[in-house]
Amino acid sequence: MISDLFTATVLIGIISSGIRLATPYLFASIGEMFGQRSGVLNLGVEGQMLLGAFTAYYIVLRTGNLFLAILGAIAVGALMGLAMGFVTIQLQATQGIAGIGFYLFGMGMSNLLFEKLIGVVENINGFPAVKIPLLGDIPVIGEIFFQQNLLVYLAFLLVPIAWFVLNKTTLGLKIRAVGENPAAADSLGVSVVRVRYFTVILGGILSSIAGASLSVALLNVFQQNMTAGQGFIAVALVYFGSWRPFGILAGALLFSMVNALQLWIQVLGIPIPSELAVMMPYILTILVLTLSLSKGKGPSALTKAFEREG
């Protein structure tokens, strides 16, 4: 039975779905990374994802327009980010707890809207797989990487873009400065408040798109609490990846590959408890966080509200 796993078709299937399942993690984690690099821990990712997932799904259900759906998710995510920013940056509320509040809010609202406006689980036509010319025809590689849907490509493109923005642009320098030493950044004329608003709103938008990628690109359905903790994992992946885009990519792939493997184990009816497989990445994350204490030091001003002296 286990040998079923090692046929070419199944292996390609696992890796290809692993790539696909990494999409929500990538969007949400990269967004969270920007926030944390500027000193804001957003624990409300799960709530933002759920609202984004619902919004995009609802728009597709009513209009069939995928472009509009993503725009809607962006708007909702920006609003959630703005609210989180106002509470943590302006009112200097404890970030972790405010995040839990936004998580409960997002979960409650998405459940409420779903029950009130839709009620039954309905499938929609989401983002179709797009075969990239030439690359998509390469055997195996093409099947795994270049026959995915648009959001998958975007999520993977986001990694080098985020790396470039963070390390090679003035904006990235400002974000890092604000996260490491806000007082110094402030004295050099960088607006701590503006930079943090920017990263938190960006984080909200990306989390919301992450949720949308689940409901209109991967699963093409909305269910209550469909994110099932992925938003919290996205936050953990930022630590796992030591606040670096490519580290996050590695973590996201680890989680998504294990998920894909676990799904295939169930499909093939292999008698390994699927719970054990699902559990592994969490245990691994704790181990990695435990053993990587030297390099795992985050931004110095993380979770610290900034207030001008005097």
Next chain:
Amino acid sequence: MSESNKNSSRPTKFHISGIFDALMPIFATIAALLVGAILLLLLGANPITAYSALIEGAFGSFNAFAETLVKATPLLLVGLGTCIAYRASVTNIGGEGQMIIGALLSTWIGLSFTNLPGWLMILIAFLAGSLGGAIWGGLPGLLKAYFNVNEILSTVMMNAIAVQIMNYMLRGPMIDPEQAQAASQIPQTARLEVAYRLPRLVPTRLHIGLLIAVVLAVLVYILLWRTTLGYRIRAVGQNKDASKYGGVDVKKHIVIAMLLSGAFAGLAGMMQVYGVNYRMITDGSATGFTGNAGFNGIVAALFGQLHPILTIPASVLFGGLLVGANAMQRVVQVPSALITALNGLVVVFVVSSDYFRKRNQAKRVAFVESGQDTQPPGEAKKDLEEVTA
């Protein structure tokens, strides 16, 4: 700078404007309910009808109130754990996982030994429940203290691991023999012996767990404000460096706070089994077993300003909201999920209102230091401008 400028070491201070501070959570709730009223209007329901149905459903009858107290019990226990951990500046959001492990361990023992005297098994189950929760909370505590692992993340991970352990146990080794035969395969255990069930207080579902939780609240108050251990836990929470200079073993106290915090959540999980369902049952998610009490308990504790005694009425209030939400759903056809959303808003508003409380406190200190009794109106305006600038 005087002591009172920082987080005051006493739980509540009754300055004149201190009363205003103490009422902050009430204002936050009213604000959340107002937002809820707007949502209700948008959803085409009459907010007054909806809210009266909610209050009626939560507190309107003897049975309703008993049900509210049943729901309040796990919130209070998780909330007490939250008070201890957060006072030590440890953000334990692993209540869900700690509840699950406490319940699993105590249920497993209860199903394994079927011919002990009832009181003895209940006592053992209390210990097992607390132990399970303490292990699940203590591990993140150890990792935080000695390996600098962020406890928010580790507790989230521990929640996810606990869910998988629960699903595995309830679908496998611990599954109800009847379900194992049946096609439905509901993940649930067999029922506990009748003798092992927590005694009920009145002919409702209300069990003795509520009384135990209230007694524990008083004990937690004594622990935090009347013992050296509690003093040290709070000192660690307020200023780690100063505590270290003062000779307090910071790491040890972080672990102790997490052990205790987890133990209370584990007890909450045990009581869900021994006091309410008489078996452990889930739908495959954490919420399926806990009813989200691991998170709502945090909400209740924050609402009670992390004070164990104030957490009692706060738990009753939120228990009432949860029970009343179902009544509201029946009357105005607005899903009870509205209440989850409003709970979230309450949290957001409460943490935001801290800002105004701190400002008030800072002002009071300034008056005391400058010997002023009242502030000239111009000054107040300047203050406001500085803050809003």
